[in-house]
Amino acid sequence: MGHYAAEWDDKAAATEITKDWNGIDQVLLRNPHGASAKISLHGGQVISWRNDKGEELLFTSNKAIFKHPKSMRGGIQICYPQFGDCGLLDQHGFARNKIWVIDDNPPPPPPPLPTNESSSSFGKSFVDLLLKPSEDDLKLWPHSFEFRLRVSLALDGDLTLISRVRNINGKPFSFSFAYHTYLAVSDISEVRVEGLETLDYLDNLSKRELLTEQGDAITFESEMDRTYLRSPKVVAVLDHERKRTYVIGKEGLPDTVVWNPWEKKSKTMADFGDDEYKNMLCVDGAALERPITLKPGEEWTGKLMLTAVKSSFCFDQLELQSKGF
Numbered sequence: 001m002g003h004y005a006a007e008w009d010d011k012a013a014a015t016e017i018t019k020d021w022n023g024i025d026q027v028l029l030r031n032p033h034g035a036s037a038k039i040s041l042h043g044g045q046v047i048s049w050r051n052d053k054g055e056e057l058l059f060t061s062n063k064a065i066f067k068h069p070k071s072m073r074g075g076i077q078i079c080y081p082q083f084g085d086c087g088l089l090d091q092h093g094f095a096r097n098k099i100w101v102i103d104d105n106p107p108p109p110p111p112p113l114p115t116n117e118s119s120s121s122f123g124k125s126f127v128d129l130l131l132k133p134s135e136d137d138l139k140l141w142p143h144s145f146e147f148r149l150r151v152s153l154a155l156d157g158d159l160t161l162i163s164r165v166r167n168i169n170g171k172p173f174s175f176s177f178a179y180h181t182y183l184a185v186s187d188i189s190e191v192r193v194e195g196l197e198t199l200d201y202l203d204n205l206s207k208r209e210l211l212t213e214q215g216d217a218i219t220f221e222s223e224m225d226r227t228y229l230r231s232p233k234v235v236a237v238l239d240h241e242r243k244r245t246y247v248i249g250k251e252g253l254p255d256t257v258v259w260n261p262w263e264k265k266s267k268t269m270a271d272f273g274d275d276e277y278k279n280m281l282c283v284d285g286a287a288l289e290r291p292i293t294l295k296p297g298e299e300w301t302g303k304l305m306l307t308a309v310k311s312s313f314c315f316d317q318l319e320l321q322s323k324g325f
């Protein structure tokens with residue numbers, strides 16, 4: 001097992017494989033300070049991310065349906081090769097409903113930057129999952145690809161997901177992509193999203209009408225389903241009641257989706273509690289407006305980095321730079 005997880009300096013156990021609700025393998029990443037992440041091979045879905053106090057940072061519905069092949073409501077879902085219903089495939093594409101495999105012999109992580117103390121803690125415990133299309137997938141979407149998903153947990157508890165999609169087809173193909181990320185929040189009415197002010201967005205609640213964000217930070221008082229276009233590399237979600245800030249960093253992912261179903265839609269979702277909209281917010285790093293096109297042999301990389309800090313913490317530019325953003 002140790003060959004796909006780099007060892008911690010203090011030799012604390014870094015990974016463990018157990019079974020999920022369907023008897024499908026899941027990988028537990030742990031760091032020596034008690035932070036952890038759980039990834040199911042079902043969908044390559046991150047199903048838990050806990051800080052060093054054992055607090056769960058991702059939302060999972062109490063009514064989630066844990067039954068293959070449907071993806072579970074919550075965590076971080078991989079939406080590929082289609083986002084939403086903009087295409088011929090099922091909603092959000094097939095990747096989230098497939099069984100991925102662990103790569104027992106992954107390429108090593110890049111060496112830490114010598115000048116930078118905190119980056120040396122980056123990506124020490126990781127797993128690489130692979131997805132290749134089945135014959136049935138190729139009937140629906142006739143493009144051969146290899147999808148490598150690396151999930152890493154750092155010493156400071158940061159969670160990083162790196163997706164690499166390679167075209168192993170004879171012809172170019174295009175796809176859209178999102179990390180559909182369910183953040184756990186204490187009360188959606190007390191939550192603010194910073195970093196998306198003044199941006200153009202597509203309002204998915206009104207036929208993808210193109211609008212411009214007018215307000216300061218985004219706050220919530222009704223259903224929201226928007227795709228912010230060409231958003232910055234870093235967006236922050238402030239949970240005032242819990243005094244927690246999520247910092248969402250991204251690379252290769254120009255867009256950001258913000259989704260909360262609110263009360264009426266919640267009641268129509270079989271795998272979601274009527275009041276659970278109060279305790280979640282989806283903020284997805286995504287590539288939607290302009291689909292990614294890969295020529296034969298080309299590879300695309302999309303990276304998401306999640307940090308959860310106390311709201312009093314000042315996440316200044318230097319800190320971001322030290323983490324590679």
Ligand SMILES: O=P(O)(O)OC[C@H]1O[C@@H](O)[C@H](O)[C@@H](O)[C@@H]1O
Binds near residue numbers: 084091225226257
């Ligand atoms: O119920 P699903 O397929 O997981 O999708 C949930 C939501 O996911 C969001 O990302 C979309 O913007 C919404 O339109 C969608 O309703």
